Amino acid sequence: MKSFLSESRVVIEEGMEIKSPRELLAMERAGRVVAHTLAALQAAVEPGIRTRDLDAIARTEIARHGAVPSFVGYRGFPASVCVSINDEIVHGIPGDKVIREGDLVSLDVGAIVDGFHGDAAVTVGAGEITPQAQELIDATRDALVAGIQAAGAGARIGDISAAVQALAESRGYSVVREYVGHGIGRRMHEEPSVPNFGKPGRGMLLKKGMALAIEPMLNVGTWRTRQLEDNWTVVTADGSLSAHFEHTIAITEDGPMILTQL
Ligand code: MG
Numbered sequence: 001m002k003s004f005l006s007e008s009r010v011v012i013e014e015g016m017e018i019k020s021p022r023e024l025l026a027m028e029r030a031g032r033v034v035a036h037t038l039a040a041l042q043a044a045v046e047p048g049i050r051t052r053d054l055d056a057i058a059r060t061e062i063a064r065h066g067a068v069p070s071f072v073g074y075r076g077f078p079a080s081v082c083v084s085i086n087d088e089i090v091h092g093i094p095g096d097k098v099i100r101e102g103d104l105v106s107l108d109v110g111a112i113v114d115g116f117h118g119d120a121a122v123t124v125g126a127g128e129i130t131p132q133a134q135e136l137i138d139a140t141r142d143a144l145v146a147g148i149q150a151a152g153a154g155a156r157i158g159d160i161s162a163a164v165q166a167l168a169e170s171r172g173y174s175v176v177r178e179y180v181g182h183g184i185g186r187r188m189h190e191e192p193s194v195p196n197f198g199k200p201g202r203g204m205l206l207k208k209g210m211a212l213a214i215e216p217m218l219n220v221g222t223w224r225t226r227q228l229e230d231n232w233t234v235v236t237a238d239g240s241l242s243a244h245f246e247h248t249i250a251i252t253e254d255g256p257m258i259l260t261q262l
Contacts, residue, residue, distance in 0.1 A: 016183050016191045018209035023116060024250050024259075027185065027211055030067065030118035031248050031259030033111040037061040038122055039262065041081065041109070047101040047127045051083040054107070055094035062111050070110025070117050070188050077232065082108040082121075084233065089217050089225060089242040090121075090179055091232045101127040104137070106244040110188055117188045119213045120260035121246035133241060136220060139171040140243035143196070143216040148249055151214065151256040155206050161198030164216045168196070174223035176242070179234060181215040184248055206251050211259070215246035 019027065040061045041054055058081035062069050069080035077093070084092035084106040085099065092106070099105060108121035123137050143164045150163035160181075168175045181194030192204045196216045206212075221240030228235060236242050248259045 016204065016210060017185050018207060019185060019211055019250070020209070023185070024209070024211070026114040026116040027118060027248070027250065028259050030111050030113040030116050031120070032118075032262065033062060033065040033067040033113060034109050034118040034120045034248070034260045035262045036065060037109045037111065038107060038120055041107045042122060042124050045099060045105050045107075045124050045126050047099060047103075049099050051092070051094040051097045051099065054083055055079045055081050058109055062109075065111070067111040067113050070112055070119065074188065080109070082106070084108070084242075084244065086241055087236045087239045089176055089219070089234045089236060090244055091234050093230060093232050099126045102129050102133075104129065104133050104241055104243060106242070108244065108246065115186055117184050117186075118248050118260050119184055119188060119246060120248060121215060121244050123243040123245060132220070135171070136173065136218060136241055136243045139168060139173055140216055140218040140245050143167040143218060144214060144245040144247060147196075147214045147216060148247060148256050148258065151206060151212065151249060151251060153206055153208050153251050153253065156201055157192055157194055157203030157206070158198045159200045160214060161195045161203070162200040164214070165197040168216065168218050173218040173220060176217035176219060176225060177223050178225050179217060181213050181246070184211050184213045208251055208253055210251045211248060212251070213246055213248050215244065217242060217244045
């Protein structure tokens with residue numbers, strides 16, 4: 001079986017769940033652990049640090065908050081964080097690689113509290129990065145915000161997809177198609193898929209109590225991807241730079257609520 005942390009369209013097993021207020025509280029706690037962990041990782045990214053050192057920080061942070069990492073053992077994934085550098089889009093495995101000045105570093109973390117998952121990602125620069133790299137980061141973060149803003153109760157999944165795609169393409173970037181966002185809860189990946197491309201008004205109706213991970217992946221060049229021989233790391237097919245931002249959100253009466261921010 002192909003391995004994914006950002007779920008593929010082909011591997012969806014069960015229906016979307018509506019969470020109770022109590023379950024959403026657990027998800028809020030899981031989300032907060034993820035946010036704390038990403039903040040610690042972000043602060044640690046600098047030229048010279050090894051990606052396995054980042055994994056140690058993630059493992060320590062998640063444990064310190066009494067949570068369990070979502071990624072360790074997920075389809076055999078060996079670490080608590082995915083670290084994806086430059087043309088790596090998602091699912092990079094921490095190891096001996098040393099981060100260099102100017103690198104674009106995508107960090108993706110999941111944590112479990114009381115049986116519920118939180119999942120989020122950020123892309124940061126190591127040291128000085130080029131203005132082009134900074135623009136890609138800004139556009140990807142803006143695409144996530146646009147997607148979240150489209151996720152009100154009564155909207156449809158396609159509204160999120162279209163909002164992300166429109167923002168990305170208006171800045172001249174392509175959106176990855178083969179890896180998408182997902183429902184989230186007792187399992188890290190639940191229905192529905194949340195693609196970063198699509199048409200407004202299509203797809204599942206969003207209802208109060210649903211929880212989604214929205215995660216735009218934007219490339220400077222082609223949207224096409226390739227998986228490395230480690231069977232995890234996904235890179236851009238043309239070697240161009242890529243960035244990734246993700247939040248877990250809950251659909252509420254008052255609009256989308258971000259669970260993975262401090
Ligand atoms: Mg995810």
